[in-house]
Amino acid sequence: MFSYRHAFHAGNHADVLKHFVQIQLLQYLNQKDVAYTYIDTHAGAGLYTLDSAQATKTGEFETGIGPLWDRTDLPAPLADYVNLVKAMNPSGKMRFYPGSPYVAEQVAREMDRLRLFELHPADVRILNDNFIKLEQHKAAQGVRSTVRGKRVIVNKADGFLGVKALLPPPSRRALVLCDPPYEDKQDYRKVVDMLGDALKRFPAGTYAIWYPVLQRIEARNFAEKLKHLPAQSWLNVTLSISGPTPDGIALHTSGMFVLNPPYTLVATLKSVMPYLVQVLGRDKGAAFTLDSGEGAPPRVQDKRNVTRRS
Numbered sequence: 582m583f584s585y586r587h588a589f590h591a592g593n594h595a596d597v598l599k600h601f602v603q604i605q606l607l608q609y610l611n612q613k614d615v616a617y618t619y620i621d622t623h624a625g626a627g628l629y630t631l632d633s634a635q636a637t638k639t640g641e642f643e644t645g646i647g648p649l650w651d652r653t654d655l656p657a658p659l660a661d662y663v664n665l666v667k668a669m670n671p672s673g674k675m676r677f678y679p680g681s682p683y684v685a686e687q688v689a690r691e692m693d694r695l696r697l698f699e700l701h702p703a704d705v706r707i708l709n710d711n712f713i714k715l716e717q718h719k720a721a722q723g724v725r726s727t728v729r730g731k732r733v734i735v736n737k738a739d740g741f742l743g744v745k746a747l748l749p750p751p752s753r754r755a756l757v758l759c760d761p762p763y764e765d766k767q768d769y770r771k772v773v774d775m776l777g778d779a780l781k782r783f784p785a786g787t788y789a790i791w792y793p794v795l796q797r798i799e800a801r802n803f804a805e806k807l808k809h810l811p812a813q814s815w816l817n818v819t820l821s822i823s824g825p826t827p828d829g830i831a832l833h834t835s836g837m838f839v840l841n842p843p844y845t846l847v848a849t850l851k852s853v854m855p856y857l858v859q860v861l862g863r864d865k866g867a868a869f870t871l872d873s874g875e876g877a878p879p880r881v882q883d884k885r886n887v888t889r890r891s
Contacts, residue, residue: 591629592642592666592678594861595835597649598820599760599791600684601662601853602837602846606756606789607688608661609843616692617754619685620747622740622775623761624697626707627682631675642678644822648860650675656853681758682708686715686733695733696747698740705737741775749783760791769799773806776840780811787841788812794819794834804838812840812876818850820857824866833866840876847873 590596610617631642649655649663665687669677679687682697689695699705712733736743744757757779761768769792776788792803804817819836826833839846854869861867 590641590832591680592631592646593832594645594820594822595791595793595832596678597645597662597857597861598818598835598837600679600681601659602789602818602839602850603681603684603758604662604665604688605658605846605849606787606839606843607685609845610693610754610756610787611688611690613754615754616690616694616752617756618694618696618747618750618752619689620740620744620755620757621682621685621695621697622744622757622759624682624699624704624708624735624740625680625701626699626704627680627697627711628669628707629678629680631678642675644861644863646675646678652860656856658849659853659856681760683711683715685758686712691732693732694750696743697733697735698738698743699735700737700739702737705735709735741771744775744779745782748779748786753783753785755783755786757786757788758791759788763793763795763800766797766799769803769806772803773810776807776810780840784811784813785841787839787843790838790840792836792838793832794821794836795832796825804836807838807840808874809877810840811878814842814873814875815840816842816846816850816873817870818854818872819870820854820861821866821868822861823863842873847871 607619646663646666649659655663665684666678669679682695685695697708699708712735740759748755759772759775761772763769772790776790779786779788790807792800794800808815808817816839817836819834821834823833850871854871858867858869
């Protein structure tokens with residue numbers, strides 16, 4: 582149950598897609614002078630070291646942030662992502678990589694709220710420690726910090742279940758990021774069930790779901806199931822850095838599915854995704870897909886066919 586550790590995959594091509602889109606969603610929410618709640622259902626450790634034993638064992642960051650690090654021709658929206666990572670590395674050496682909680686903490690404003698769920702016992706401890714160190718760092722710079730406590734709350738809990746108590750948020754504005762490991766095939770069903778319940782509680786929320794594109798049947802049908810959820814609209818973007826590998830195991834394609842996306846996101850992705858294919862692509866199988874549409878209408882029970890019992 583607790584075998585997955587994101588440290589082995591930090592900074593790879595899937596992280597580039599996920600965190601780039603996450604920043605775009607947060608920046609859009611920042612445009613309105615009303616607080617919002619950011620909810621991370623599978624927060625992980627929050628911060629990763631690219632020269633750690635786990636990261637160097639796989640070297641997956643060389644499929645993602647590595648090729649982008651020294652580029653001088655980054656499209657402006659992608660530069661926002663790369664510059665956020667570089668700000669964590671003032672020496673100029675690519676050593677630290679942010680998880681989605683740190684990305685949210687950096688982009689969200691002081692009035693916004695972060696609610697982070699993580700069930701892995703080691704990662705939730707590291708997540709807490711990382712936010713303690715962030716608070717101490719801000720204090721050393723003379724910055725009054727409310728990182729922990731009211732603004733940021735870390736919960737050692739199952740995010741699939743924990744999100745229920747947070748919707749709808751007090752301000753009626755929220756971004757929910759869901760990126761489970763999908764090692765357990767039941768995760769696909771749990772994501773769909775969670776989103777169905779969340780949309781009943783808070784139809785106006787924005788929900789971003791990262792997912793791997795794999796051969797297993799649960800993965801192949803996943804995006805299609807998300808399209809039939811009762812959201813106002815949806816957007817689905819995938820990034821492939823290569824064609825399928827001979828062993829059929831290595832992750833070469835991942836996607837971000839966004840329910841109720843901002844209207845600006847399609848145009849941004851159309852301008853950035855070809856660049857990512859060009860820079861991160863490893864063979865002729867490198868490509869992206871981008872699709873969007875209206876969500877399924879809410880299901881309404883037909884009471885004419887319900888037999889009333891006395």
